[in-house]
Amino acid sequence: MSVLPPVGRLRWTDVPAPLRARLETALGAPVTNVSTPAGGFGHQLAAALTLADGRRFFVKAAPSGDPLTTANLHEGAVLDALPPGAPAPDLVGIHHGAGWTAVVIAHLDGPHPDLAPDSSDPDQIWGLLDKLTSSPAPTAYTEAVATTPSGAAGLHGWDHLLADPPGDLEPDVRNRLRELAALEAAWPALAHGDHIVHGDLRADNMVREDSRGVTFVDWAHATTGPACIDAVSLAPQLILAGHSPQTIARLLDEHPATATAPLAATAFLAALTGHWHRNSRQPAPPGAPGLRTYQHRAATAGMALLAHRVN
Numbered sequence: 001m002s003v004l005p006p007v008g009r010l011r012w013t014d015v016p017a018p019l020r021a022r023l024e025t026a027l028g029a030p031v032t033n034v035s036t037p038a039g040g041f042g043h044q045l046a047a048a049l050t051l052a053d054g055r056r057f058f059v060k061a062a063p064s065g066d067p068l069t070t071a072n073l074h075e076g077a078v079l080d081a082l083p084p085g086a087p088a089p090d091l092v093g094i095h096h097g098a099g100w101t102a103v104v105i106a107h108l109d110g111p112h113p114d115l116a117p118d119s120s121d122p123d124q125i126w127g128l129l130d131k132l133t134s135s136p137a138p139t140a141y142t143e144a145v146a147t148t149p150s151g152a153a154g155l156h157g158w159d160h161l162l163a164d165p166p167g168d169l170e171p172d173v174r175n176r177l178r179e180l181a182a183l184e185a186a187w188p189a190l191a192h193g194d195h196i197v198h199g200d201l202r203a204d205n206m207v208r209e210d211s212r213g214v215t216f217v218d219w220a221h222a223t224t225g226p227a228c229i230d231a232v233s234l235a236p237q238l239i240l241a242g243h244s245p246q247t248i249a250r251l252l253d254e255h256p257a258t259a260t261a262p263l264a265a266t267a268f269l270a271a272l273t274g275h276w277h278r279n280s281r282q283p284a285p286p287g288a289p290g291l292r293t294y295q296h297r298a299a300t301a302g303m304a305l306l307a308h309r310v311n
């Protein structure tokens with residue numbers, strides 16, 4: 001039986017039969033069940049396959065002209081190059097067929113972590129981030145990401161909003177447009193560094209297993225950069241999960257990844273919030289129905305945090 005994916009996601013049966021057959025041969029048994037976890041906004045196949053012998057694998061697949069195929073190949077290279085002990089699943093293999101590419105990843109069994117204030121998951125996640133960013137990225141990883149431009153470094157939005165302020169901008173945001181655009185403009189020069197950056201840390205890009213706790217998944221945006229990127233990205237997610245902006249602002253003030261580079265952290269938070277603010281006003285892209293609503297909420301959380309950092 002197959003569980004239908006969320007609206008917009010490709011299904012296992014959308015994958016051309018020759019590639020499905022190739023995967024079953026490579027994995028050593030027929031696929032008997034396919035389930036698509038909730039989470040994410042992508043349109044590609046991203047599903048857990050159960051084989052006739054009970055083993056499970058996670059597979060991401062898209063046609064070769066699809067930008068997500070490039071992203072999936074990047075993720076495969078990153079998973080292969082992350083240092084031992086990194087909070088990431090193992091790469092199992094990469095397969096091509098009928099103009100499609102599938103990246104097969106070790107399956108993690110569990111829900112997304114709970115980022116709410118009464119959960120112990122946020123502490124564990126901060127601990128994983130500390131470990132990931134406490135030393136420079138190893139050479140194999142740096143080489144794996146070298147040819148892919150950093151998505152985080154290119155984030156912006158306030159420049160557009162300043163040039164053409166939308167009528168629905170809240171007065172406190174409108175009054176600060178110039179200041180926010182200036183902060184964001186400082187970001188590209190500060191965006192370089194030699195740390196591992198996941199680049200898209202949200203609860204739905206993490207899985208919590210009973211046996212080994214939280215693991216980060218969806219390494220498609222991984223890059224190198226300053227240690228602050230993932231910590232700053234995580235902060236608005238915690239506000240969305242119910243933490244007060246004040247608590248999270250204090251946490252960023254004290255956390256080594258952000259305390260050691262406060263200007264970079266604030267500039268990145270401004271760029272990320274500007275990106276959310278601008279993009280939440282764009283028409284919804286096909287196959288990603290919840291994206292604009294999420295960006296709107298995230299922009300509000302980012303602004304709440306910025307208010308603490310720029311005052």
Ligand SMILES: Nc1ncnc2c1ncn2[C@@H]1O[C@H](COP(=O)(O)OP(=O)(O)OP(=O)(O)O)[C@@H](O)[C@H]1O
Pocket residue numbers: 037038039040041042043044046047048058060089105106107108109204205206207217218219220
């Ligand atoms: N190795 C894994 N084992 C089990 N579940 C996983 C694994 N990797 C990802 N998932 C689950 O599948 C969902 C989609 O995977 P992933 O985020 O990698 O795909 P995506 O299409 O790149 O997502 P996005 O839309 O966020 O870009 C995740 O939210 C997570 O719940």
Ligand SMILES: [Mg+2]
Pocket residue numbers: 039040041204205218
């Ligand atoms: Mg994802």
